[in-house]
Amino acid sequence: MHAMIIAAIADSAPGTGNDTTIRRIAAHLSSVGHELRLVEASSLPQVLADGVGGLSFDAAIVTHAVAAGEIRHRLNVPYIVVFGGTDLNEFSLDPAHLAVMTEAVAGAEALVAFNDDFVLRCLALWPDTIQKLYSIPQAVDTDPSDFSLKNRLELPDDSKVFLLPAGLRPVKDPLFLTACVDEWHREDPRVRLVIAGVAYDGFEEILRRRCLRHSGVHYAGALNRRDLHAAMREATAVLNTSLSECSPNAVLEAMHLGTPVIARDIPGNTCLVADGITGLLFHSPDEFRTQAQRLLEDPSLAASLAGNARRMIDSRHGLPAEAAAYTQVLQHVAGRSVHA
Incomplete structure (x- = not known):
């Protein structure tokens, strides 16, 4: 697979779980040769229009289905949705949010759930997603300071x-x-x-x-x-x-x-x-x-x-396994794009 330029969409405040997750995934994909650009969701329209430093994107990854749904019409590239906790636990219960999520799921090239519970919840809502749904456990790394x-x-x-x-x-x-x-x-x-x-x-x-x-x-x-x-x-x-x-x-x-x-x-x-x-x-x-x-x-x-x-x-929940899994997902997306 050739190196890709990927927009990692950050839709949550720094230090939150979703922000930690998107930064970790971006680091994985960067480590295997892809070029990652962390993009704030609020600035996405301008960034996708102009690129970053003259670059255009080959794919995007979003750690929130509702966020993906809200910006779907601006994502003129294949995208991956990583389900956040509030997606399937909370927003799926609200008809308006569910409609936004359904559009995002339908348009996504791949979907990622962190555990079996979320795989089952996803399939209960959207049974036809089974071919593009991946179960990838969250990995973790820590780096404590000397703070007390x-x-x-x-x-x-x-x-x-x-x-x-x-x-x-x-x-x-x-x-x-x-x-x-x-x-x-x-x-x-x-x-x-x-x-x-x-x-x-x-x-x-x-x-x-x-x-x-x-x-x-x-x-x-x-x-x-x-x-x-x-x-x-x-x-x-x-x-x-x-x-x-x-x-x-x-x-x-x-x-x-x-x-x-x-x-x-x-x-x-x-x-x-x-x-x-x-x-x-x-x-x-x-x-x-x-x-x-x-x-x-x-x-x-x-x-x-x-x-x-x-x-x-x-x-x-090791980092190497998570990195390999997201690399596999990206290979799937790249393959689908080539044959589209």
């Missing part, structure tokens, strides 16, 4: 930090555990909930008010990727409280760093977290506290979970 979350927030050295990294919006349900931690912190002042991430839809103001009301709850704002990895490594556990997920980058990153994960019991999390083996699961705030208490009382459990999770990451 405890120092930044001026927390005592003996603090037990439960870190919730998320894009702060309703589907992530970031306030789910605040009352529970408030009560627990009053009994055990070491216990802290730290929420970190980019805030959407007025959530930052809501979150800051909640932190003022609840003791032991802190908002760290949006951390850059390396500092977030350092904060994960320093934490007692990394949390996920989402109402729906696909294959959350933060869970994968915590596992890669050797930090135990405590996650809400939903399909996107259970694709990664086997309760008591690679992490701990909960349904309610009370169940979260029970599971978290187990970690505090049993260091051997934390070590076992971290070790099992790291082995799972190494065997199923």
Whole structure:
């Protein structure tokens, strides 16, 4: 396959899961000789009209079906859609969004889902996509800085930090555990909930008010990727409280760093977290506290979970396998383009 010039469409804020994913995929394809240009979705019309540095594109890759649908009429090149978590969990339930996604799926040369759950969801919506649907598990890499979350927030050295990294919006349900931690912190002042991430839809103001009301709850704002990895490594556990997920980058990153994960019991999390083996699961705030208490009382459990999770990451979510899989998808797209 000849080298291609590819537009990697970034439709999410820096540091979010979709942004991390598109940058990682772009790096894979660049490493095997293709020329990648990261393009903000908002600037796509001008970029596709002018090219970048006089270049025109041979293909595009988009990490969000709704975004692909909204810009489909501007993509005058073959494109690949990588399904985001909100695509098949949330937007597919809304008729207007589903119509946009259906157009994007129909026009795509290839589709990528991160796990079997999303493969089945895609086929339930669009059965005729089976020939162009690929299942590629998310890969993960981490690069922690020397940042200290405890120092930044001026927390005592003996603090037990439960870190919730998320894009702060309703589907992530970031306030789910605040009352529970408030009560627990009053009994055990070491216990802290730290929420970190980019805030959407007025959530930052809501979150800051909640932190003022609840003791032991802190908002760290949006951390850059390396500092977030350092904060994960320093934490007692990394949390996920989402109402729906696909294959959350933060869970994968915590596992890669050797930090135990405590996650809400939903399909996107259970694709990664086997309760008591690679992490701990909960349904309610009370169940979260029970599971978290187990970690505090049993260091051997934390070590076992971290070790099992790291082995799972190494065997199923490695960068070389993901790079090879996306190279195969691009070969498919190039072959289809030649024979079109």
